[in-house]
Amino acid sequence: xxxxxxxxxxxxxxxxxxxxxxxxxxxxxxxxxxxxxxxxxxxxxxxxxxxxxxxxxxxxxxxxxxxxxxxxxxxxxxxxxxxxxxxxxxxxxxxxxxxxxxxxxxxxxxxxxxxxxxxxxxxxxxxxxxxxxxxxxxxxxxxxxxxxxxxxxxxxxxxxxxxxxxxxxxxxxxxxxxxxxxxxxxxxxxxxxxxxxxxxxxxxxxxxxxxxxxxxxxxxxxxxxxxxxxxxxxxxxxxxxxxxxxxxxxxxxxxxxxxxxxxxxxxxxxxxxxxxxxxxxxxxxxxxxxxxxxxxxxxxxxxxxxxxxxxxxxxxxxxxxxxxxxxxxxxxxxxxxxxxxxxxxxxxxxxxxxxxxxxxxxxxxxxxxxxxxxxxxxxxxxxxxxxxxxxxxxxxxxxxxxxxxxxxxxxxxxxxxxxxxxxxxxxxxxxxxxxxxxxxxxxxxxxxxxxxxxxxxxxxxxxxxxxxxxxxxxxxxxxxxxxxxxxxxxxxxxxxxxxxxxxxxxxxxxxxxxxxxxxxxxxxxxxxxxxxxxxxxxxxxxxxxxxxxxxxxxxxxxxxxxxxxxxxxxxxxxxxxxxxxxxxxxxxxxxxxxxxxxx
Amino acid sequence: xxxxxxxxxxxxxxxxxxxxxxxxxxxxxxxxxxxxxxxxxxxxxxxxxxxxxxxxxxxxxxxxxxxxxxxxxxxxxxxxxxxxxxxxxxxxxxxxxxxxxxxxxxxxxxxxxxxxxxxxxxxxxxxxxxxxxxxxxxxxxxxxxxxxxxxxxxxxxxxxxxxxxxxxxxxxxxxxxxxxxxxxxxxxxxxxxxxxxxxxxxxxxxxxxxxxxxxxxxxxxxxxxxxxxxxxxxxxxxxxxxxxxxxxxxxxxxxxxxxxxxxxxxxxxxxxxxxxxxxxxxxxxxxxxxxxxxxxxxxxxxxxxxxxxxxxx
Numbered sequence: 001x002x003x004x005x006x007x008x009x010x011x012x013x014x015x016x017x018x019x020x021x022x023x024x025x026x027x028x029x030x031x032x033x034x035x036x037x038x039x040x041x042x043x044x045x046x047x048x049x050x051x052x053x054x055x056x057x058x059x060x061x062x063x064x065x066x067x068x069x070x071x072x073x074x075x076x077x078x079x080x081x082x083x084x085x086x087x088x089x090x091x092x093x094x095x096x097x098x099x100x101x102x103x104x105x106x107x108x109x110x111x112x113x114x115x116x117x118x119x120x121x122x123x124x125x126x127x128x129x130x131x132x133x134x135x136x137x138x139x140x141x142x143x144x145x146x147x148x149x150x151x152x153x154x155x156x157x158x159x160x161x162x163x164x165x166x167x168x169x170x171x172x173x174x175x176x177x178x179x180x181x182x183x184x185x186x187x188x189x190x191x192x193x194x195x196x197x198x199x200x201x202x203x204x205x206x207x208x209x210x211x212x213x214x215x216x217x218x219x220x221x222x223x224x225x226x227x228x229x230x231x232x233x234x235x236x237x238x239x240x241x242x243x244x245x246x247x248x249x250x251x252x253x254x255x256x257x258x259x260x261x262x263x264x265x266x267x268x269x270x271x272x273x274x275x276x277x278x279x280x281x282x283x284x285x286x287x288x289x290x291x292x293x294x295x296x297x298x299x300x301x302x303x304x305x306x307x308x309x310x311x312x313x314x315x316x317x318x319x320x321x322x323x324x325x326x327x328x329x330x331x332x333x334x335x336x337x338x339x340x341x342x343x344x345x346x347x348x349x350x351x352x353x354x355x356x357x358x359x360x361x362x363x364x365x366x367x368x369x370x371x372x373x374x375x376x377x378x379x380x381x382x383x384x385x386x387x388x389x390x391x392x393x394x395x396x397x398x399x400x401x402x403x404x405x406x407x408x409x410x411x412x413x414x415x416x417x418x419x420x421x422x423x424x425x426x427x428x429x430x431x432x433x434x435x436x437x438x439x440x441x442x443x444x445x446x447x448x449x450x451x452x453x454x455x456x457x458x459x460x461x462x463x464x465x466x467x468x469x470x471x472x473x474x475x476x477x478x479x480x481x482x483x484x485x486x487x488x489x490x491x492x493x494x495x496x497x498x499x500x501x502x503x504x505x506x507x508x509x510x511x512x513x514x515x516x517x518x519x520x521x522x523x524x525x526x527x528x529x530x531x532x533x534x535x536x537x538x539x540x541x542x543x544x545x546x547x548x549x550x551x552x553x554x555x556x557x558x559x560x561x562x563x564x565x566x567x568x569x570x571x572x573x574x575x576x577x578x579x580x581x582x583x584x585x586x587x588x589x590x591x592x593x594x595x596x597x598x599x
Numbered sequence: 600x601x602x603x604x605x606x607x608x609x610x611x612x613x614x615x616x617x618x619x620x621x622x623x624x625x626x627x628x629x630x631x632x633x634x635x636x637x638x639x640x641x642x643x644x645x646x647x648x649x650x651x652x653x654x655x656x657x658x659x660x661x662x663x664x665x666x667x668x669x670x671x672x673x674x675x676x677x678x679x680x681x682x683x684x685x686x687x688x689x690x691x692x693x694x695x696x697x698x699x700x701x702x703x704x705x706x707x708x709x710x711x712x713x714x715x716x717x718x719x720x721x722x723x724x725x726x727x728x729x730x731x732x733x734x735x736x737x738x739x740x741x742x743x744x745x746x747x748x749x750x751x752x753x754x755x756x757x758x759x760x761x762x763x764x765x766x767x768x769x770x771x772x773x774x775x776x777x778x779x780x781x782x783x784x785x786x787x788x789x790x791x792x793x794x795x796x797x798x799x800x801x802x803x804x805x806x807x808x809x810x811x812x813x814x815x816x817x818x819x820x821x822x823x824x825x826x827x828x829x830x831x832x833x834x835x836x837x838x839x840x841x842x843x844x845x846x847x848x849x850x851x852x853x854x855x856x857x858x859x860x861x862x863x864x865x866x867x868x869x870x871x872x873x874x875x876x877x878x879x880x881x882x883x884x885x886x887x888x889x890x891x892x893x894x895x896x897x898x899x900x901x902x903x904x905x906x907x908x909x910x911x912x
Contacts, residue, residue, distance in 0.1 A: 078762045078763065079762055080766070081785060081786075082766060082873070083759070083760075085752060086758070093754070107761075111763070115763070166761070167761065170759065170761060171870055173757075178719075178755075178756060179720050181757070182720050182755070183682055477750065
C-alpha cells in the first residue's frame, strides 16, 4: 500500500521498537496511572501503546536499547472504523438502549479477551522453562478461566481453543441479529452470552489473577505480578456512550491489577460529569497526554523528536547544516536573480532585495504605504533600523514576500522558494511522526549522503509533500456526506480564503490565519471541523484542559501546516476570526449546508 | 438455509421455467421492466417500486408496463415490507420446491441482498431455487465524472468481527476511481485485492483506476468474466478462503452487479466476510437502457443441519 509510509497498526512490534524514539509523551504514558493520549491521526498514539506490550519490552531489553520500560504490561486492544460503523449499523436497527448496549458490550469484551489471550501467549512463550511446563501452564490457565466464567467444557484447554470459542460466540450473535432483522426471532431472543453483562475490567482483572496464581502455583516466578494496562487504541472512534462508560467505571475506582490507557482525538467528548473530572484530576486518577503542537514548549519537544529521528536514522547530528537555515532574503535572492540594483545582502538594508520588494509594494499598495508611514518608515526608502527591525520589518517579512508573489495582479512565478530549510522541515510536519517519515522519505537520498540539499530541490520536495497531504485529506471518504459541502469544500474554501486575506486583501501586519467556531454555526460545518481535527486537517492552537476537551467552541484552530505550501500561506499564527466570517462569501454556493439549522 | 448449487443459465432456459414467484423492480432505469416483457412464466409476480425519482418519465413508463401487479413501495435502503411479504408468502406455500425469479437489474443492493439473506436465515424444509437475472445496460454516459462516495456495511446483514486481524479489502473496480481509493484509505487495509470485469470497457475502467492499480501487486489483480457469475463466485471464494485465516475480509463491490451477487453468495458460506455497499455521494440519475442481453444465475438452497459451523467446538 504505497500511500501509507508508516502505520503502526500493522507494523510488527520489532519494527516499531527499532524505529522508536523515546519522548516525553512516552515517559508520561509509562507512569503508573490511567492515561488518555490525545491527538489527531498519525500522531503516534498506536506506536506509544504498542511500546507498552510485553513483546516490545522484551525486544527493547534484548537489543539493549536505551528505552525506559514501564512497571506494568500493556495489553494492546485494537479497534478501527470498520468496527465502529458495524456497531452503528446495529444501533440503527436495534434502537432500544437496553437491547443494543449488551450487544456492543459483549463485542468489546470479546475483543478485550482476545487481546489478553494473545498477550498471555507471549508471556508464556517468554518464560524460560521446558516446553512441557508451558503446555501445562496453559492448560491450567484455561481450565481455571472456564471454571471462573462457567464456560462449557466442550473445547480443549488451550488458548487457541478459547479464542475459537469466543469467535463462535460472536458468530452466534451475528446470526441471531440477522435472524432478528428478518423477523425470524424477536429482539428478546437475540442470543446473549456470558460476555454481555460483565464489565471488561472484571474480566481482565479476573484473568490477571488467574494467570499469576497459575504461574505462582507452578513455582516459575516470584510473587511479582505486574499490573496490566488495557491499552484501547482508537477507542475514540467507538460509540461515545461506550467510551464514557469505560472512563466512568474504571477511572473512578483504583483497581489493584489494572490500568487504562486510552486514545482520544483532540476534541473528544469523554466525560459525563465535569465535577468528577476536576476531582479526579486533582487526585491524579489519570493524566492526559496531548500529542500535538499547541505552544512553544510542545514545538520545542517536536523539534527535539525530529532531530533524534534524523540522528538515529541518518546519523546526522546537525540537520541545519544539510537543510540550511530558512531565510526569506536568501529565497528571494535566489528566485529573483533578474532584479537589478540589489547591492546589499542584509534584510531590509538599503539596496537589499527585501528592501527593494517592500519599496515596490508600498508604491502600489496604499494600505502598506500608510502602514509604513504610521510606523515612521519612509515608504520610498523602507530600510530598517534598531527601532523597527523587530517590531515591524521582521513581523511583516513573510507577508511582504507572499504578497510580492501572489498579490493583486500578480501570479505565481516559477517555483518560488518560500518553503525550504531546516525550520520548515520540522514545522511543516506539524507534530506528526507519520508526516515526518513521509517528508524525510522525500529527502532520503540527500540525507543518506549527508549532502546539502539545494533550495530549489527542497522547495520541490515540500510542495510534493503538501500535495500528497492535501490529496489524503480530500480523498478521505468520511469527509463526504449526502450534503454537497464536504471536507474538501471546507479545506478549499478555508485555504483559499486565508491565502486571499494575506496576499490579496487590504494589507495588515496582523492578518487572520486561524479561526473559531461559535455555537450558532451550522451543525454540519462543526461536524466537518471536528472530523478535520480528528484526521489532522486542523490543529487546535492551545492545550486542552479537561473542561476544554469537551467542546471546541471558541477555541483557536488553524489549518495544519502540512497544507500551507499547497495554499501558499505563510507559516505563522496571526490572529483568529469566526469561521463564518472567513468563509461567508463562499457559502452562497452551498445553500444546503444550512439545512440542518444551527448547532 | 445453505447454498447447495450455483449455476449460470441462459434466457431460453429461463423462459422455459414455470416460476412460483417473480420479483421485479420498478424504477427510473429503462431496463427495469425489460425482463418483465420477455414472456416470463410465473404463478405470482410482485414489483418493488422505488419511492424516489418517480417523477422521471421513464419511471412512469415502467409503472405503466407493470400495470396492476402487486406492488411494494419502499425506499432503496428499506426492506421491512419486503420481508413481511416474503414471510407471508413462504408461510402460505405448500409446494416443497419453490422457484423464485429475482430480476435484480434495477434493484438496490439492499433489496436483492435482503432477498438472498432472508433465505439464508429462513428455517424451512422446502428447497428454494432462486434465479437472479440481470439485464446488461448500454454504456453509462457519466463514466468517471463524479467524485465523492458514500459507503456503509450492508444493512440487514450483521458481520461484526473482532478487530484482531488486519483488513484485506477486495474491491471490484468500477467507473469511479475515487471509490476504490477512498475505500483503501478508509479501511487502512493491509492487503488490497482488485477485480475488474472483462468487457469491452475493461481498458477504460483500468485506466480510470490507474492510481490504485499502481499501488497493488500484479498478483492481486484479477479479471472476471462478466457473464459467468459461477466462475466469479469460484475465484472470489477461493481467494477468500486462502486469506480468511490471516485477515478480516471486506468486499466492496463498486463494479457490475453480477460481482456484487457473487460476493453475496460467497458471504453466505464464509461467515467471516463482510460486505459494504458503495455508492456515489450524490445521486446520479442514469436511465440505463438494456442492451438486450440477460445474465442469469440460479442458486439452489436447502436447510442443512450438519454444517461446519455447528460442529465448531
